[in-house]
Amino acid sequence: MLPVQTNRLLIYPCRLPLLTEIYLRHPHAADKLSATLPDNWPQQELREMLPHFIELLQHDPRSFPWLMWIIVNKEMKMVIGEVGFKGRPDENGVIEIGYSLLPQYQRNGYMKEAATALVQWAFGQPEVKKLVAESHLSNIGSIKVLTALGMKATGIDGEMQYWELINRRTNLPGSVAQT
Structure with a gap:
C-alpha cells in the first residue's frame, strides 16, 4: 500500500521518526x-510546520498518515516536495489538502501527479467524504x-479562493455526490 506510486513518483507518508529526522536534518532521513x-x-514554511506535525503525532498517533507525505522523483532519487493533509478527517469526513514543490521542479506536472495519487488514496478511505483546499488568487x-483534481471553487475571501471536491463513493448529508 505505501508508498503511493505513480509513473514518475514515490509518495511516502511520514511517521514520527522520519519527521523528527527531517526536522533535525539527520542523514538517516x-x-x-x-x-x-x-x-x-x-x-x-514546512520547516516552521514540522514542530507542529511532530507534536501532533506525539499526542495523536492516529494523525498518521493524515499529515505530510514526501514526494520523491523515482528516476533522480530526489525529494522534490511534499503533499498531504492538514490533519485527520473531521467528524463530517472532510480533509484539507496542502502541497509544495521545490521551485526547480515546478511546471513539470509533478504536483498534479502527486496530488491526484494522494486524493485517490484518500478517497479510498471510508471516512473521507470531502476534500477542501485554499489557494492564493495569484498562485x-x-x-x-x-x-x-476536479475541485470546484466555492468562494473567495480577500486574496484566498476556496475549493472542494465531494468523494463520489460517499454521500454527505444534504449534498449530492458528483457523477
Whole structure:
C-alpha cells in the first residue's frame, strides 16, 4: 500500500521518526527514503510546520498518515516536495489538502501527479467524504492543480479562493455526490 506510486513518483507518508529526522536534518532521513534531500528542502514554511506535525503525532498517533507525505522523483532519487493533509478527517469526513514543490521542479506536472495519487488514496478511505483546499488568487500553478483534481471553487475571501471536491463513493448529508 505505501508508498503511493505513480509513473514518475514515490509518495511516502511520514511517521514520527522520519519527521523528527527531517526536522533535525539527520542523514538517516535520506537513507529511509533512498533519496537525496536537496539543500533547499524543506522550504521555510514546512520547516516552521514540522514542530507542529511532530507534536501532533506525539499526542495523536492516529494523525498518521493524515499529515505530510514526501514526494520523491523515482528516476533522480530526489525529494522534490511534499503533499498531504492538514490533519485527520473531521467528524463530517472532510480533509484539507496542502502541497509544495521545490521551485526547480515546478511546471513539470509533478504536483498534479502527486496530488491526484494522494486524493485517490484518500478517497479510498471510508471516512473521507470531502476534500477542501485554499489557494492564493495569484498562485496560478496551485489553481491549475486544484482544477486538474476536479475541485470546484466555492468562494473567495480577500486574496484566498476556496475549493472542494465531494468523494463520489460517499454521500454527505444534504449534498449530492458528483457523477
